[in-house]
Amino acid sequence: MSAGTKIVLGTCHHDCPDSCGWVVTVEDGVATKLRGNPAHPFSRGELCPKVNHFLDRVYSPDRVLHPLRRVGPKGTATFERISWDEALSTIAARLHSSIDKHGPATVVPMSSAGNQSVLATVTLGERFLNRLGATRLTGSVCGAAAREGVAATYGNGNGIDPMDIRHSRLILLWGTNTKVTNRHLWPFVEEARAAGARVVVIDPVRTATADEADTFLQPLPGTDAALALAMMHVLVRDGLVDRDYVDRFTSGYEALVGRVGEWTPARAAEVTGLQVGEIEGIAAAYGTVQPSVIRTLIGAEHREHGAMLFRTLACLPLLTGAWRHRGGGLTRSSSGWFAGTIDRDGLGTLAPGTASGAPRRLLNTNHVARALNDPTLNPPITVLLAWNGNPLVTQPNAELMRRGLLRDDLFTVVHEQFLTDTAAYADIVLPATTQIESADVVPAWGHLHLGANPAAIAPLGESVSNTELFRRLAGAMGYTDPELFTSDDELLDLALKRLSPTRRAALDSDGFVRLDLPEDLRPFAAGGFPTPSGRALFHSAALAARGQDPLPTYEPATEGPHGDPDLVKRFPLVLMTVKSHTRFLNSSYSHLPKHGALEGGPFVEIHPEDAEARGLAEGRTVRVWNDRGSITVPVRVSTRVRPGVVSVPFGWWGRHDPEGAVVNSLTNDELTDWGGGVAFHDTLVEVSPA
Ligand SMILES: Nc1nc2c(c(=O)[nH]1)N[C@H]1C(S)=C(S)[C@@H](COP(=O)(O)OP(=O)(O)OC[C@H]3O[C@@H](n4cnc5c(=O)[nH]c(N)nc54)[C@H](O)[C@@H]3O)O[C@H]1N2
Ligand SMILES: Nc1nc2c(c(=O)[nH]1)N[C@H]1C(S)=C(S)[C@@H](COP(=O)(O)OP(=O)(O)OC[C@H]3O[C@@H](n4cnc5c(=O)[nH]c(N)nc54)[C@H](O)[C@@H]3O)O[C@H]1N2
Numbered sequence: 001m002s003a004g005t006k007i008v009l010g011t012c013h014h015d016c017p018d019s020c021g022w023v024v025t026v027e028d029g030v031a032t033k034l035r036g037n038p039a040h041p042f043s044r045g046e047l048c049p050k051v052n053h054f055l056d057r058v059y060s061p062d063r064v065l066h067p068l069r070r071v072g073p074k075g076t077a078t079f080e081r082i083s084w085d086e087a088l089s090t091i092a093a094r095l096h097s098s099i100d101k102h103g104p105a106t107v108v109p110m111s112s113a114g115n116q117s118v119l120a121t122v123t124l125g126e127r128f129l130n131r132l133g134a135t136r137l138t139g140s141v142c143g144a145a146a147r148e149g150v151a152a153t154y155g156n157g158n159g160i161d162p163m164d165i166r167h168s169r170l171i172l173l174w175g176t177n178t179k180v181t182n183r184h185l186w187p188f189v190e191e192a193r194a195a196g197a198r199v200v201v202i203d204p205v206r207t208a209t210a211d212e213a214d215t216f217l218q219p220l221p222g223t224d225a226a227l228a229l230a231m232m233h234v235l236v237r238d239g240l241v242d243r244d245y246v247d248r249f250t251s252g253y254e255a256l257v258g259r260v261g262e263w264t265p266a267r268a269a270e271v272t273g274l275q276v277g278e279i280e281g282i283a284a285a286y287g288t289v290q291p292s293v294i295r296t297l298i299g300a301e302h303r304e305h306g307a308m309l310f311r312t313l314a315c316l317p318l319l320t321g322a323w324r325h326r327g328g329g330l331t332r333s334s335s336g337w338f339a340g341t342i343d344r345d346g347l348g349t350l351a352p353g354t355a356s357g358a359p360r361r362l363l364n365t366n367h368v369a370r371a372l373n374d375p376t377l378n379p380p381i382t383v384l385l386a387w388n389g390n391p392l393v394t395q396p397n398a399e400l401m402r403r404g405l406l407r408d409d410l411f412t413v414v415h416e417q418f419l420t421d422t423a424a425y426a427d428i429v430l431p432a433t434t435q436i437e438s439a440d441v442v443p444a445w446g447h448l449h450l451g452a453n454p455a456a457i458a459p460l461g462e463s464v465s466n467t468e469l470f471r472r473l474a475g476a477m478g479y480t481d482p483e484l485f486t487s488d489d490e491l492l493d494l495a496l497k498r499l500s501p502t503r504r505a506a507l508d509s510d511g512f513v514r515l516d517l518p519e520d521l522r523p524f525a526a527g528g529f530p531t532p533s534g535r536a537l538f539h540s541a542a543l544a545a546r547g548q549d550p551l552p553t554y555e556p557a558t559e560g561p562h563g564d565p566d567l568v569k570r571f572p573l574v575l576m577t578v579k580s581h582t583r584f585l586n587s588s589y590s591h592l593p594k595h596g597a598l599e600g601g602p603f604v605e606i607h608p609e610d611a612e613a614r615g616l617a618e619g620r621t622v623r624v625w626n627d628r629g630s631i632t633v634p635v636r637v638s639t640r641v642r643p644g645v646v647s648v649p650f651g652w653w654g655r656h657d658p659e660g661a662v663v664n665s666l667t668n669d670e671l672t673d674w675g676g677g678v679a680f681h682d683t684l685v686e687v688s689p690a
């Protein structure tokens, strides 16, 4: 290694469950190699088809490296370069004048988890917004509905260590596309399979993961709660319930028995479109094989009744006592386990007296587009600060979002690495660093290891990290509170203050450290549910008090196959918009040569029967449309979807469509039953020749 060469152990920042460890080689200040860290216990030296080309992303000729000001119409991405001073004074002047006129709630932040590291998501951004008194976004585009659904049954959203899947003998991958979205879990699934485990995939789309399953169940979209209720029916009917576990650690069992009594496999078969034999078969296996695990992630929460679905699934391992066994129970996001180590909420709060004082207005993050178009909203939104996301492509009902971004009286600031579809509507674009240009620490939602990430190279051009962005904005606003200017080193110390010195040293030297939790985690092996009674809740009085069904239940989605008959008549096809490209991470790579160009472009998959009924042959250009919007794409006639269902991959920007539309131009922006999520996948469409 030459004198100018260094090796930096870092962690991928993408909004991905795997949070892989990586090793960056830097020669004379330039990153020349980025590879997986072989010592990382979960990713074990592998990255993925996205991040294998990460340095092409870092050094892409398309990076935004200087502040830009809009000089053409919104949406046309016509900008001129300006200095940071000019950008900041323009933004501060506009913030002050808007706040003077409308009050601070007129400012709306719009951020997601484009970089999910700790400093990049909470800390100074949240402090700045607290100081300002801006509108606070609630809910989430990802994860909250599933978490709150599971929590309605258990008291929190925690599950087993995903790596313990290696001990499972029956693995139900329920609404998750492991091989694509959580690829480093797959070797643990294979390890279990080599020891005799059976792998079942339950998904309305035949995914790459479904192709590898021992058993594939393909229910109609949004009907899984009926399947789960029928499985419980069989467990009760056939005496497969672990009565000792149920009696000691749960409440409401008799009420549950009453409910599932109605859910014969025959009734569930009608609702789900599955065969009675398939339902009997999976229920019998689930009632007899241990350890059994239900692995879910996010896809199935994106529904009108998404939280109830997760609450219902969470009842299954209680009935069989699967929690007793290592590798048994349920697992979804592991992020809840990080709360004991990293106080994310605390990092963004301000000392009393520093904040603007007024309580912040609350707005669901999935309803920003509605709010931008609401003439009665008081105060109106006149400033949008967007970072860490590409909402015009990734939020539901994108055409409504576009109409909002086009408003003349809206001032939009976007902090980005690239000129995304969203950035094209900005008044000011500010350049953002990539993960190897900024220091941070990275939690995980697919395993239990915290990742280190020292900066490997200096920021390119004039780009700044999310923390530096908010230091600069605070300075430009004339704020002087020291908490708005805390350095990254101090923020890291604060974030990691609960790590013992030895664990902190391990994090720094190895690039990762496992959370201080038992190797054999088994969270609910002996009950201990964090509910008021300490028992898991088949019957929930809290849900009843909120006007929800106190028992697990199935309800058809309004915009689903068994929904509003007028809608179903006009739009007879259910649209799935899933993450099926291994080279994409949400919308983050579809514009780059080694990613989108290799995938070709968006398309719609339709079953041969539905194609024939519409006279559509393979390759024909069609319009997929509903009352919200329309996209123009080629057809793939395919049995990967069942009759009545079509699928368009998610993640493409609008450049492939004659009108600039994206698949989210079609999707449903109704909120989930609780948890503040959104019903992307409860979307009905028609497909017609273009
Ligand atoms: N390659 C790649 N990896 C990614 C991402 C990416 O964009 N690309 N995104 C990352 C992010 S942000 C997330 S949240 C995770 C998501 O990880 P996953 O949750 O695994 O992925 P999704 O595609 O959102 O949904 C998974 C599956 O749920 C199915 N599904 C939808 N509705 C239902 C239903 O009603 N019932 C059942 N049984 N299944 C249903 C979909 O058909 C889909 O195949 O992936 C992460 N990893
Ligand atoms: N139809 C449909 N829609 C979906 C989904 C679906 O399955 N189907 N999935 C939903 C889910 S689960 C999610 S999580 C969302 C994801 O939605 P988004 O979070 O909007 O996802 P990305 O498209 O990856 O956008 C992240 C952006 O952040 C930028 N970025 C990366 N690092 C940094 C940084 O350090 N600083 C700043 N300022 N910017 C940075 C990247 O360049 C990128 O443009 O999409 C949701 N939308």
Ligand code: SF4
Binding pocket: 012, 013, 014, 016, 017, 018, 019, 020, 043, 047, 048, 049, 050, 051, 183, 184, 585
């Ligand atoms: S995107 Fe996911 S799989 Fe790929 S390197 Fe990052 S954490 Fe790993």
Ligand SMILES: [Mo]
Binding pocket: 015, 141, 142, 143, 298
């Ligand atoms: Mo997500």
